[in-house]
Amino acid sequence: MMFDRSVPGHGTGTASGATDAAGRRLLVVADSDSYVKWGAALASTLPPTWRVQLVVLASPVQPSPAQLRHALAGTRFSPSQAEVVHLDDLDGLLDVFDPHAVLLSLRGPFVRVVAPLLEGRANRPVLVSGFPGLTIPAVPKAVIYREQTDLVVLHSRREVREFRANAAELGLGTTFALATLPFLAGAPADPATDAAKAGGEATPTLDGGRTAEAAHATSAPRVDGPARTDIVFATQAKVPASREDRVHLLGGLAELARRRPGQRVVVKVRARRGEAQTHDENFDYADLLPEVDPPANLVVEDGPMAEKLATAAALVTVSSTAVLEAVALDLPALVIDDYGVTPAMINVVFEGSGLIGSTVDLVEGRFKAADAAWLADNYFHAEAAADWVRRLESFVEARELVPLRPLPRRRDLSGGLLRSAFERRRMLGDHDRSLLGSVAWGVGVPVRGAVRRVRRLRSRRARGGAPVAAVQRTPGWTAVAAAGTSADGGRVPLDMAEV
Incomplete structure (x- = not known):
């Protein structure tokens, strides 16, 4: 489908002025299948007065037509309403749609690439990010990747608690909001409360x-x-x-x-x-x-x-x-x-x-x-506890009075422009059109490989070089793992923090 360019009176990228709730617009920018699913489903829970559009950024992880169909099933979007766009074209689409808020339904490193592009706009939109799944334990890097967004949407009381603690330790003023995972249609209102009302105890259990x-x-x-x-x-x-x-x-x-x-x-x-x-x-x-x-x-x-x-x-x-x-x-x-x-x-x-x-x-x-x-x-809080829509609308109302300030990047990646170009190329792959990205990729890949090898050596030395005991499996349908199988030792892999 073609991006909806029928919004009257917009397209200049200038301040929109005060509007009522019926005139608010959200743009969902997504990349992979799971982020398309989450972003579309979360946006579908907004009040019907919100006008919402969805685009998928061209990247190595963009969903196939079948995956897109599956990801959008049950949401307010059809596959024909999800236009695949190049990152370089995003600014022009924002000029046309002029959203009050943008949901960056993207992997962490991609948020770090896209958010600065939006922050440079006159009267920039409210920037929202979040996660499509389980984020416990909450890792500091997940907060750092999203430090240039105004609002981070989480899905359990525990997640909000742990992410706020991480942000405080990092000295970041990130706002976290609670939503119900949009896939949980028909979820109980609050199991603990329901059990208490029934007599103070949960259902008797067996085994x-x-x-x-x-x-x-x-x-x-x-x-x-x-x-x-x-x-x-x-x-x-x-x-x-x-x-x-x-x-x-x-x-x-x-x-x-x-x-x-x-x-x-x-x-x-x-x-x-x-x-x-x-x-x-x-x-x-x-x-x-x-x-x-x-x-x-x-x-x-x-x-x-x-x-x-x-x-x-x-x-x-x-x-x-x-x-x-x-x-x-x-x-x-x-x-x-x-x-x-x-x-x-x-x-x-x-x-x-x-x-x-x-x-x-x-x-x-x-x-x-x-x-x-x-x-x-964990994920089944009372409906009344969810505050993400209220917090989003508070940001939008503040924006209608005074343009939002840029969000400072407090955890700069070393390497300056070359590192930024490398991160962009890493996210866009062959869809990156920039010459600097090609140069950064040629330099950065060997450097990253060397850094990872050094980290692995340090990790082995820290563990004393001892092999990790094999997990014992039940015999009868497959062989037991060989002794000395390596394991991660509980460390969160870098790319888990990146989501």
Whole structure:
């Protein structure tokens, strides 16, 4: 589609003057499939008086047409309304649409590239950023990447608490706002409050936190809506990372499928071969599937998660926001801990949730229900607690009175213009048209490789060079990992902080 250029009286990039709420406009600028999904879904929760448009920046991670369709399913946008634009053309589009606010639904390093371009505009728009998924533990670099935005949207009381602490330690005045993850349609208002109203205690549980309903949920379809018989495995591009761990996990799913021939076990993937994702995926589950001699009822499918959950009896993952979508639908779930519960596995947020279990639990069909107190602090707060729209509108109202000040970059990257050009090229890839970007890339790639090698050597020396013990896996469907397998030691990988 062509970008909507029908807004009367705009296009100069000058101050818009006071407007009422009905005249407010938000532009969503997104890059990868998960950020398109989050940005579109979050914008869809704005009051209907807001006029919203969405563009996707041309980059190596831009979604394919199929991914775009899946990402926009259930939002106020259709694929024809999501124009792919080059970063160099963004300024002209802003002249035309003249938004009051821009949601930078981008990976952290991309926010750092785009935000300064918008800050230089006369009467610049309010700049908003955020995250499409789980951000616990909150890492300082995630705040630094977004320091040039006015408002950072988070999705749990715990996230807001931890990010505010990080910003205070860094000396940043970043404003954080609370929203409900837009994928959680039908979420309970506040599980802890509901439990208290029911008599002060959560639902009695069996088998370490699993409710009686959860214990039997995979053996009988529900009567409301479509039959819920599938067991869905929500993949994550980054974890588990090793080929051996992925084959092991597929082996557990295959064994579960053999024991339940009347149910489908669905490996739900975010991308097919050749499609980009927010994070690179080195080992494709579909490619690995033949190694576990899969039964016919173990299948690999893509598509919107909501579609898969509509026929799901339970959900399993290593780390995915799909767990929260399942909980919102009152489905039992399981977060696999065979490969560790560490920041590197992006699953420490589930500690205390009651959802963590092993591949033994998976094979035995022991799915779990979440702890009510954990839910209240993690993503299932009361609707009234969400304040992101109110904070956004406060910024817009302030902008209508006095132009917003530039946000100082307090954590400058070393390297000056050459480093900035390198970061731009890193985000845009072959879509970068600048000569300086090509020069910076030619110089920066070897330098970055050398820096990373030095960091790895320092990390090994700090650990004393001792090998990390192998994670013990359940025998029976795959070989035990070789001793001395290296691991990250709980350190958050750089690119996890970058999202």
